[in-house]
Each structure stands twice: as structure tokens, then as C-alpha cells.
Amino acid sequence: MLDKRYLAFTKLVQTQSYTKTAELMFVTQSAVSQQIKTLENDLGIKLVEYHQPNLTITQQGLALADFINRQSVQEQQLLTDLRSTEAPTEIIFGATHSLAISLAPRLIAQLQENFSKVECRVDNTTAILNKIDQGDLQFALLEGNFDRQKYDSIVIKKEAFIAVSSSKNPLVDRNSLNVQDLLHETLILRENGSGTRDIFSDWAQSQNISLSDFEKSIEINEPTSILNLVEQNVGISFMYESLSAMELKSGSLKQLQLPSLNLVRDISLVYLKDSYFANQYQDLAQEL
Structure with missing residues (x-):
């Protein structure tokens, strides 16, 4: 269980303000400042750089705040478990x-x-x-x-990351494609922040291309809609093989033969x- 100085520090990281931290903790601003100083002295590290009116949390401070937050979450989960x-x-x-x-x-x-x-x-x-x-x-x-x-983390399985298109797309008849062959297509992809988008972006960067190199792009945060659009031959997409397994089996979608896309990722x-x-x-x- 962490003492109140650690709580004061995490509040300071969140608010970036001694005044707001004092209000949240129902103490004076000087009390918060003193708690932070004694914590720094005890730990022997600088947590906060303060040059009025600018407050900056040091890298060591950010690492400590992250640790405290994780400990607090797990402490609450453990107490809930023990009390049951x-x-x-x-x-x-x-x-x-x-x-x-x-x-x-x-x-x-x-x-x-x-x-x-x-x-x-x-x-x-x-x-x-x-x-x-x-x-x-x-x-x-x-x-x-x-x-x-x-x-x-625990790896559940490994999954191939593939490019897919409608069975009606002429690209499916080609035995081997390169990146340049895809750029005239409409690219349908997930939103920023999704794992699928990150994997595609990393691969694209390795191929010296970006989203702007595609003729058109459509961004959707729902994979079922992406599958439907690709089936309708609106564009191509990149996804995990299991997501399109049924469509690939039925033949409504085809995997594009792209040798440079040789990716297998952990689930x-x-x-x-x-x-x-x-x-x-x-x-x-x-x-x-």
C-alpha cells in the first residue's frame, strides 16, 4: 500500500498543477509541494521540474507514475478478490x-x-x-x-496477415504482384489506433509507400463493413486471414499473391x- 505522497504525485501528473492537486486532495498547495519534495528526497531522484508557470514531469517521474497507476489497479483487483x-x-x-x-x-x-x-x-x-x-x-x-x-502477454496463436480483394478483381488472376500493382486500387482500411492499421502501416513503410500513394482510400472502424465492401469490389484490404476465412472458402474473396507481404503475427x-x-x-x- 503506497503512502499519500505517491497519491499526491500521481494527481500532480494528471493535473499538471499544484493548485488543482491541492484542491483534489483537500490540502494546501504548500502541503502538496512539501510532499513531492520529501518523496524526491527519499527516492533520490528528481520527479518534477517547476519553473513558474511551467511544470514538467521528468522521465523518471513519468516512469514512477506509470508504476504507481499499475500497482493501484492491481491492488484494487486483489482486494476485491480477497474480500469476496x-x-x-x-x-x-x-x-x-x-x-x-x-x-x-x-x-x-x-x-x-x-x-x-x-x-x-x-x-x-x-x-x-x-x-x-x-x-x-x-x-x-x-x-x-x-x-x-x-x-x-500469452501468445494464443500465430496468424497470417494478408491482402484480399473481390473474386471479380482482375488482380486475382495474377500469380505474383508487387506493391506498385496495388496503388491504382481503392484501399479500404481500419482507423488509426487499430492493430490492423498499425501492422499495415509498418509494412507499407518497409515498402517505401504510404496511404497517400493509393489512388483512393476508405477508412472504416468496423471489419464486417470492410469485408462487405471488398466483396462488392469497391476496393482491396489488408487483414488477418481468420477474419476473411469464410469468404475465402466460399470464393467471394481471394487472397492477392503479394510475395513482399510475408507477415505472421502473434494473437x-x-x-x-x-x-x-x-x-x-x-x-x-x-x-x-
Whole structure:
């Protein structure tokens, strides 16, 4: 359990103001300043640079604030668990839009055997990680990039990342394509913050192209809509193979033969680093 000086420091990081921090903690501004100074002295590191009216949190300070926030979230989860005289009845997890279609239903079916309430919150990778930080989610199913210094993860499976088009697109008749062959197409992709978008952007950069190089682009935050548009031959898209598995099997979509797109990525169950519930998450992952 952390003392009130750490709480004062995290409030200061959030508000960027000694005055607002004092108001939130119902103490004087000088009391907050004194708490921060004694914390710095005890730790032997500089947390705050203050040259009125500008306040800057040092890199060491930001790292400490992140650690305190993670500890606070896990402390609350642990206390809730310890205070319960019965097994927990509710579980809340997150999933990206893509995995909400392909993987989350299987997990929900598994969880409902042990929990009376199962809640899956669907969002993009950035938003989901923020919700884990805040304690709103216990864990999440992610396919995107994340900070491995902040989060632990369990790889559930590996998944190919592919380019797809309608079976009516003339590109499907070609045995091998290069990036330049795609630029006249309309690119349909996810929004910024999604794992799928990040993976596409990283690959595009490795090929010395960007979104602006495509003739047209459409941005949608819902993968089912993307699949429908590609089926209608409105454009091409990039996605995980499992998301388009049914359409590929039926023949309404075809995988574009793009040798430079040779990507396989981890699909992971992600949670706060050093979580008290890590063993439970390991058990969940093994069942998927």
C-alpha cells in the first residue's frame, strides 16, 4: 500500500498543477509541494521540474507514475478478490474489432461456464490498452503492437496477415504482384489506433509507400463493413486471414499473391505486467 505522497504525485501528473492537486486532495498547495519534495528526497531522484508557470514531469517521474497507476489497479483487483467470500461471478475483458469476430465468441463460451456475467468490450488496440491501465478491463485479446515493458502477454496463436480483394478483381488472376500493382486500387482500411492499421502501416513503410500513394482510400472502424465492401469490389484490404476465412472458402474473396507481404503475427491475451491473476490468465489461454 503506497503512502499519500505517491497519491499526491500521481494527481500532480494528471493535473499538471499544484493548485488543482491541492484542491483534489483537500490540502494546501504548500502541503502538496512539501510532499513531492520529501518523496524526491527519499527516492533520490528528481520527479518534477517547476519553473513558474511551467511544470514538467521528468522521465523518471513519468516512469514512477506509470508504476504507481499499475500497482493501484492491481491492488484494487486483489482486494476485491480477497474480500469476496465466494468465487467471482463477473469478468470483463476487451477485444479488438477483428478478434471480436474470430476469437472472442469462443472465449465467451468458455467463460460463461464459470461466470454469471461475462462482458466483452470491443474497441481498437489503443483504447483497449488505456482501459486496462485504468482497471476497466482485466485483460484483452489483441493482435496489434503493445509496450512489453508495461504488459505481460500469452501468445494464443500465430496468424497470417494478408491482402484480399473481390473474386471479380482482375488482380486475382495474377500469380505474383508487387506493391506498385496495388496503388491504382481503392484501399479500404481500419482507423488509426487499430492493430490492423498499425501492422499495415509498418509494412507499407518497409515498402517505401504510404496511404497517400493509393489512388483512393476508405477508412472504416468496423471489419464486417470492410469485408462487405471488398466483396462488392469497391476496393482491396489488408487483414488477418481468420477474419476473411469464410469468404475465402466460399470464393467471394481471394487472397492477392503479394510475395513482399510475408507477415505472421502473434494473437495474444494481454494484461498488466506482474498481475496477481497471471496464473488464471494462463489457464484461460490454454483453453483457446
